[in-house]
Amino acid sequence: MISDWAFLGWSDGRILLGRGPFEACASAPGEGVAFYRNDFGLGVAEPWLVPASVEWLTHAEAAEAFPPSTPEVDWGELEATHFAEVFQEVSGAIRRGTFEKTVPVVVEEGRLLSGAINGLAGVAMGGESPLVAYGMRKGDAGFVGQSPEYLLRVHGRDLRTMALAGTARAEERDVLAVDEKEIREHEFVAQALVSKLGDLGELERGARGIMALGPIVHFHTPITVTLDREEEIDSLIKRLHPTPALGPLPRTAETMAALLGWRRRLGAPAEFGAPFGAVVDGDFQGIVSIRGLWWEGDRVSLPAGCGVIEPSRLVNEWRELRLKRSAVKARFGFVESAL
Template sequence: MDSQAAYLGWSDGRVLVGEGPFEAFPAPPESGVAFYRNGYGLSNPKPWLVPSNWKWVSREEFFTEHSTTIDWQSLEASDFAGVFQEISDSIRRGTFEKTVPVVVEKGRVLEGDSGSLFGAGDCPEPLVSYGFKDGANGFAGQSPEYLLRVSGTRVLTMALAGTARAEEREVLEVDEKEIREHEIVAQALVSKLGDLGELHRGPRGIMGLGSIVHFHTPIEVELEQAVSIPSLVRRLHPTPALGPLPRTEETMSRLIEWRNRLGAPDEFGAPFGAVVDGDFQAIVAIRGVWWNDNDLRLPAGCGVIEASRLVNEWRELRLKREAVKARFGL
């Protein structure tokens, strides 16, 4: 049987590790541990995976070094440019206010083993480590964005949108396009959660991630009544940071069509998480690599609004991919 395993960095600094085979269920268990794995369209009828064994480990104990050499293919802008033009036309027609296309850089392992990327490198805060493997297939990443943290009646989420190089931090602070993109995401989250209880939106700040910085706004809700974890996931995913605004059947279908055309992995931008005795934490699966045997894919997305320009978005996509390569030593 193919080996299966999953891991997720927890908010207390530990790493939750599960070993397969996993048993899949349509809903989370009332107690115990289950991982949550789904595609971008949330089409998996049984996304809750109960491991055969699981354990907590320290970050120092879990993460490993690897020696993997990748031959990266050059990435042409033409396919993305075509999608960008279609998006711009749709924005002008009023179908979208914002959406998030994805490009994928491909590579092939020349030396080493792609499976060694599972748990590779260290993962400093505020990045959150995640990974899943099933035999020769898998993905692993270090995401700066969590979709949900649920403990009792307390729900935490965040708006993470607006990107610049670290040396352009001061420019980002006054960049009207990036501020507008961030506010679209933050306001949409507030509107999605405001009817559930007392909501507190924190101040907009800047999250530093080494070579890259993002606008960041924390959002917290104290639930007035019980809300199931699956319904919270569906209410929030995808946020406008990774999805369309407005989010309708038409705009989701169109975005998924663009994603498929550009070769995005199904899990990219989807929630990946775990529940531990009722407490749930889920990241947005970005800043990672996907592999199938020795073939690798490195996806990255960018938020497109009316003020977006092709050359700037193409640079942002490269910046994000280079940040992933640096984290994984690729």
């Protein structure tokens, strides 16, 4: 029987690996290691999972423990019909003033034909900065990914987060830099984070730059806060998640309910875009669960989201979704090129 596991790339370059069984807790332990796994709506009552054993792995040790390999998956055709329906509903809600921005999701489905799913964990662990390896397996279900976006890094009173929004192909980097729609979408996210964190301490917003991730690029803005006092990790997660990079703006009970409804209709995995992280003796690092693969039995899912604001157009968003899915496939070895 294959044991349950969870892993997360740490900021020092090592990989934190926990092996099950896991003990579920409602809050983070004061010392030791616990992983944080929740759904997008933060509906899990006991999201903290204490592993039976913990290892710190170098990339070489990770490759030995989880030999990287790509299983054979029969990917199905993805129709645009259901996404188009949701996109029109989202656009209508934006015109009515209910939203300024929200993020619908599409999911490409496949069936595992042969190969070991654990090999995908090995592939994920081979990612390099700024990508962060993450994943969890419980029984015959789980997820793995390489996320470019961290939600929180907290060490004592030092808090770090980031705005990551605005997407283009790598060869369109110069165009992205002056694209008013993409800049506007990014500013929604950055300004929302500043607003959420400004009352916690001394905040510094870095300059907007461009993060290069192979075939795609994103706008990126680092944000740091020197906290006036130490804060509970659960409270910080609830304060920030979801940022407008994956969630609605404004974030209210009504807009969250609408987004969760659209996600269910489009078949998004519950954890896609949710926080996933770990606490080690009080230090927390957590990513946004994107750029990954989900599986249950022999069913494999590849979700991707796109930020929709008033100037968004269906054909452009559909292309962006394809670009993101193709990049994930390329990183996990399913295709030779993401383009």
